[in-house]
Amino acid sequence: MNSTDPYQSWLEMCRNVEVSGEFSKGILAQISISEPKQHEPTLIQRWMEWVSIHPLLKAAILIVALGVSAARMLGTLEIILSC
Amino acid sequence: MTDEETIRRVLAGEVDCFGTLVDRHQKKIVGMIHNMTGDHHLSEDLGQEVFLAAYRSLGSFDPARSQFSTWLYRIAKNKTLNALKKRHPVFLSDCAEPVSTQNVHDDVAAAELHAEFDLILARMPIGQRLAFVLAEIEQLSYQEIAEIEGISLGSVKSRINRARQRLQEALKDRKANSYE
Numbered sequence: 001m002n003s004t005d006p007y008q009s010w011l012e013m014c015r016n017v018e019v020s021g022e023f024s025k026g027i028l029a030q031i032s033i034s035e036p037k038q039h040e041p042t043l044i045q046r047w048m049e050w051v052s053i054h055p056l057l058k059a060a061i062l063i064v065a066l067g068v069s070a071a072r073m074l075g076t077l078e079i080i081l082s083c
Numbered sequence: 084m085t086d087e088e089t090i091r092r093v094l095a096g097e098v099d100c101f102g103t104l105v106d107r108h109q110k111k112i113v114g115m116i117h118n119m120t121g122d123h124h125l126s127e128d129l130g131q132e133v134f135l136a137a138y139r140s141l142g143s144f145d146p147a148r149s150q151f152s153t154w155l156y157r158i159a160k161n162k163t164l165n166a167l168k169k170r171h172p173v174f175l176s177d178c179a180e181p182v183s184t185q186n187v188h189d190d191v192a193a194a195e196l197h198a199e200f201d202l203i204l205a206r207m208p209i210g211q212r213l214a215f216v217l218a219e220i221e222q223l224s225y226q227e228i229a230e231i232e233g234i235s236l237g238s239v240k241s242r243i244n245r246a247r248q249r250l251q252e253a254l255k256d257r258k259a260n261s262y263e
Contacts, residue, residue: 007254010197014220017114023127024105027134031101 086151094142101141105134108152111221112159118216119163121205129166133159149230156223156231160213167209196257203249214239215246 051058084092084103092100112133117126136158137144144154204212210232217228218239228239 006193006196007200007250009193010200011219013197014118014216015114017110017117017123017126019109019113019130020127023109023113023130024102027105027131027138028099028102030131030135031098031138 087146090141090144090146090151093138101134101138104137104151108155109134111152112155115156115159115216115221116163118204118220119209119212120167121201125166129159129162132162136162150227153227153230156217156221156227160231163213164209196254199253199257200250203253207246207249210234211242211246214242218243219247 051061086104086107089100089103093104109130113126113130116129116133117123120126120129133155137155144151149157204215207215213232214228217223217231218225223231225236225239225243229236232239
């Protein structure tokens with residue numbers, strides 16, 4: 001590709017966009033009156049972090065959850081069989 | 084100092100360090116918006132909005148997930164698409180100012196062809212135009228473009244190919260007409 005190729009010279013022209021000297025000054029003036037927000041973890045992220053600190057609790061929750069679903073399934077099965 | 088180090092310093096309270104990030108990325112971000120909208124004033128206004136939005140949510144930037152420039156381009160894409168939806172389409176060739184004032188063309192034929200390319204670019208569907216601008220003008224990798232646009236690599240390739248075809252056809256037509 002040479003510079004006399006009209007397509008290449010057009011691309012070069014598109015790349016040469018000038019930015020005014022005031023551009024960054026305007027941004028810095030505005031950010032001086034506001035502070036960047038620290039990343040707030042989501043509820044799930046907080047929960048996962050908490051659970052990772054308490055692995056035994058995690059296991060207990062899992063056992064309870066499995067127990068509840070098994071009891072529900074048995075209850076449903078009983079209703080079906082009684083019909 | 085890398086972008087990552089600069090971001091850490093900004094978050095630690097050295098707010099002025101954000102200026103380094105602006106200086107480093109402003110040309111590419113404003114350039115991308117300019118080539119999408121064809122409006123220089125709008126591209127600077129939106130560019131400022133992009134950097135302010137980036138500053139406000141700088142704490143949520145995760146360097147493990149993407150480069151800072153990719154993250155900025157993603158914000159710029161959203162701001163640009165919102166702005167384009169709100170207003171009537173602007174054709175680059177209709178703008179009073181050329182894309183660059185540095186290159187003044189003595190060759191009228193080349194200038195006409197450039198204006199034709201501008202018009203074809205402005206008339207492309209937005210997704211195709213964005214993929215083309217990011218690939219051919221900003222020279223980003225297909226992977227980065229897929230991340231910015233939120234589409235598959237295959238879609239990026241086909242959008243760019245279709246855009247190139249449109250421009251090549253214009254070039255062929257122009258050559259054919261000049262031989263007649």
